[in-house]
Amino acid sequence: TNAFQKLTAMINDPETYPVFETVEESAVLQVTGVTPNISPWGRPQDFPLGVKMAAFFVDNLNALEDPRRPIIQTGAQDLDNNPIGYKGIPSAYAGPESQFEFNASTLNRAQVENPMQIFLMTYAEVEFIKAEMAQRGYTTNAQEHYEAGVTAAITQLGATTTEAYFDNPVAAYDGSLEQILLQKYYALYFVDYQQWFEFRRTGLPELPTTEAMLNDAMMPSRFFYPSDVQISNQANYQQALELLGGADSINTKVWWDNN
Template sequence: MKNIVKLLIITFLSANVVSCTEGFEDINTNPNEVSEINPSSMLNPVIYNIASNNARKNYDITSQLMQVHFPYPSITGDVHRYHITVGTGSSVWNAAYDALGNVNEMLNKSFELEDENYTAINLTLRAMIVSNLTDMFGSVPFSEAFQAEQGNFTPKFDKQQDIYTQILNDLEQANHLYNLEESLLYASDLLYQNDLVKWKKFTNSLRLRLLLRVSDRQPDAWQQIETMLHNPTVYPVFEDNSDAAVLTVTGVTPNLSPWPREQDFSNARTYASFFIDQLNELEDPRLPIFANEAKDLEGNTIGYLGIPAGFDNAGSDFPYTPSGLKQPLIIAPMPIILMSYSELQFIKAEAALKGHFNDAEGHYKEGVKSSIEFWTNQNFDETYFDNSFAAYDGSLERIMLQKYLSLFFTDYQQWSEYRRTGFPILPVTNSMENNGVMPSRMLYPDSPNIYNSENYDQAVQEMGGNTINAKVWWDVN
C-alpha cells in the first residue's frame, strides 16, 4: 500500500496526506491472499478514515457555516464568520484522494477477478467520496486521477457536470451488479458486516441524494427519481434506521473516536443561537442529547441558550455561559453518519411536494420521527406534531428546516442542501466577512496550483476564479 500512497503524492502532490490505517490490515486481510491486494483489502480503512475525517470536517466547516456550533470565545475570523483560507478545506482534499487511491486499487482488482459485488460496493464508495469532494471544490481531477503508473502526473480537472454524469451512471450500474445469492468472500466490513441487501439499499439511497442535488440542472433527474421511487423492488432503498449508512465507532483499537480526548471536542465550543432556538421552539427531545444547559453568572442553569454565529466583536461578552456540546456525542459507541434513513425520507417528501411522488406529509413526519428516534433511542411521541412549528405546512422551507436538524453531524450535507435550496434562512451579522454572503465553495489547496498549474489554471478560469463565491455547477440559487 506504500506504493499507492506514493502514487497519490506524485499525482496530487498533497504532501500532508495522513492515513489512519494502522491496525486495520490485520482485521481486513484474507489469510489466503496476504501478499497482494484483493477487492476488499482496504475497505475498512477507507470506511473508517473517510468517516472519521468527515466528522472532523463537519465540526470544523459545516457546523460553523450552518450555525450549529462554533469556537467560543472567537474574537475575529473563523469559519462561522465566513473567513475561508486555502487551508480550510485542504484536509478534505487530501483525505478524499487518499481514500480514492485505495478504492481505485480495489475496484481494479474486482474487475480483474470479475467480483461484481465488490465492484458495486467500491463504485458506491467512490461515488460518495467524489460527490463530497466536487461539492466542496467544483472541478477536480477524476477521470485521469490515478494514471501515474502510465506517466500522467498532471491530471486534468473534470467539470462537475461530467463527474456527476459518471458517478450517477456508476450507481445505476452498481445497483444491477449486486448478486444477493452470493456471499462476500472477505472479512466483514465495518459499515454493514457484509450484508449485501443493506449495501444495495445504500447504493440507491445515495443515488437519490445525488439526483436531487442536480435536479435543478439535469433535465432528466426527476424522471430518474420517479423511476426509482416507484420501483422499490428494482431499486430498494433504506426502510428504517437499521439500514442507514452509519459507522459505529466501537472504541476498540483501531476503531477509535476521531477525538482521542473528549475535552478537545467540547472545550471552547458553543452552540449557535439559530440551532438552539429551532430546537427550543420545537420542544425537541434531541436538544438534551446534543447540548448542555446554559448557566448564568452565578452558575445556575437557565435552559438552553446559544449565541449568534458571527457575533460582533463588541458583543462578545454575554451575561451567561452558553450551551455547549455534550461529550457523549463522541464517546463510543459513537455513530458517524454517512447517510441516514431520515435524509432518505426528506428526499421522498420533497419529491412528493414537487409532484414526483406521493404523501409528502407522511414522509416528512417519518423523517422527523426517525431522526428523533435515532438520537434519543426512545419511541417517538406523536404529540410532537401538535406544535404548530413542527406540523407539516406544505412548504419546502418546513421540510428543509427539519432536514437541516436531521443532518446534524453528517459531513457536508447541511451546507450542500443550503446552497441547493437557500433553506433554512440563516441570520447574518455585521462581523461576517464576504459581505455576509454564504461561501459557495472551498478554495483549492496550494499543491495543484504549484505542481499541476496548467490544468489548475484552466479549471479556475472555467469556474470564474478560485474564490469562495464561484458557484459549483448545481448551485443555481
C-alpha cells in the same frame, strides 16, 4: 428537473430501486472504541473547546421542544452558574463576548466519545428526500414522509419521540418546503458536509446574517483548491481556474448550483 424526474421514477419503482426503510438499515459506521476502530476525536475534551451553540440552531429546537437537545448540547447557565435551559448566541456577533450575560450552551462531548456513530447515509435523509419530492408535486404523501423523516432523525441520535411531538404547531406539517428542509437540516447534523450541500442546492433553511460576518455574509459556494494542488499541479490548477472564470474564489458557483 431531470434529477427530480429520475428520483420520481426510483421512488415509484421500489422493487428495482430499493432504499432504506428503517433506521437500522441506515449506512452508519459503528465506532466500537476497540483499536483501530476508535473515535476520530483523539481528545473528546477538545470537541466543545471554545465553542458556543448558535442561537438559530438552539431556538428552533426549543420551539420544537425537541428531545435531541440534551444529546447535542449542554445546558446554558447564568453568571451564577444557575441552569437557564438551552440557549445560544448569534452567529458572527458584533462586539465583545462579554455582552452575553450568560454562559451559552456548548457541544456535548459525549457525541464523540467511544463508542460512537458516524452517519454516512440515513433512513431519515431518504424520507426527507421523499417528502420534498411529494411537496414539489412529483409524488404523494408529503406529510407521511415528513413525519417519518423527523422521527427517524430523532431516533438515530438515541432520543425518542411520540405522536404528541407533531401536536406542537411548530412541528406539525404545514405543507411548506421550508419546514421540510428545516427539519432535514437537523436530520443532517453530524452527517459530513450534507447540510451545506442542501443549503447550496435550495437556499434553505433561511439562516440569519449579521454585519459582522465575513464574505459580505454570503455562504461560500465552494472550497479553495488545496495548497498542495496549487503547488504540485500548477498546470492543471491554472486550467481549472480558467474554467472557474479566472479566480479560485469561494463564491464561484459549481455547475449544479443555481441558487
